[in-house]
Amino acid sequence: MATARDVIESYRDTEKIKLYERAIKRAVESLGREVRIMEFCGGHTHAIMKYGIDQLLEGYVRFIHGPGCPVCVLPTGRVDMAIELARNPEVILCTYGDVLRVPGSQRKSLLNVRAEGGDVRMLYSCLDALRIAEENPSKQVIFFAIGFETTTPQTAVLLMKAKERGLKNLTVVSNHVITPAAIQHILNAPEIREIGKVRIDAFIGPGHVSVIIGSKPYEYFAEEFLKPVVISGFEPLDIMQSVYMIVRQLREKRAQVEVQYTRFVSREGNVKAQKLVAEVFELRKEFEWRGLGVVPYSSLKIKKDYAQYDAERRFLVSLPPPKEHPACICPKVIRGVAVPTECKLFGTVCTPSNPIGSCMVSSEGACAAYYKYRHGGH
């Protein structure tokens, strides 16, 4: 019997990838024009670059990189807030790894704060914050939470456990954002609607976000905007299959939600996780995304029942307006209207070891992926 490992290996089968390459190219030829697909998720951007799928399908399929990289869309103002909180000697600031390197307004990051003596800790699991709070009763432990729907349920579990244990020194800053709201915003953006500058024919839907939310929330886009959405896995054959499914829909003039990543994604998603999120979080009226600007109902805040665990309520931080590096084109890259190599800073001033913009920080950022796989960085 095949093991799960064999299953994963079979999604890297070169022969099958070649068959898909031919099938995709034929189908695109019959359409008579290049197909433009936005992959929403940064994990897909990374995989497309890593396996050279963009080069394999050059001239047939153009990949437009979407905003699905949690670190990339974190606005500078929120980074400034994390830095300000971490500078407080009473505070232990905890967050996920990539956040530490994102530059704020003064080109300083949480890593700089740590070098200056601030207590900044990188967590693998947010539940580690419980132990840190219990071990440091005289300190305020703040978990700076970021991420799309894939990381929100974990923060919900953290908040519920903090409440259960009656912890008085643990709070959370919620920067959790919502995928469907961002896709809708992109589809409504003037660049796409009016000028036709960024024509998008279809979407590769995020794989792991969809493990949580299911494929159902995308049905609206397929119907309302007549764009096919195919939810994909992250292996090269997964992406080739997904592109083929998209091209087939376009050829047959269909616009539906299809799941390629059936080994993990269902229509309903992880209902248990959804319920936990609903217990703890509610929609914010608006939230600023780096690159996309203010997007209505696109992020989650902590409900009143959990107010005592909400760092934004407990620690009022007022800061001057954030400053962006004038030459950084991250916002354009995030919207999909520019590619990283169009940036003057790319690969010279801005590199993964010295990132100026957030898209160069995380391996899921488009700039970091271009640098690693298209800039002799192998």
Place this chain on the structure above:
Amino acid sequence: MCLSIPSKVVEIREDNTAVVEVFGVRRVVSLELMQEEVHVGDWLLIHVGFAINKLSEEEALQSLELFEEILKEEEELWQQPEM
């Protein structure tokens, strides 16, 4: 954050956690978000310290077979005019 690789369960613990192994590295993960029961030998998708779903081997194999069928159909579609 998104490039999770399925990890194999080697031990279930009493506090709703499991020990998983991926590429020889063992880690403790929370099972709080799992909808179904987890057993030793299962493959889990892990995200920031939590299992978020179990790999459906049957589904994975089925979808591979299904795609081979689709490819075959596609080939036939393109071969017909030449016949």
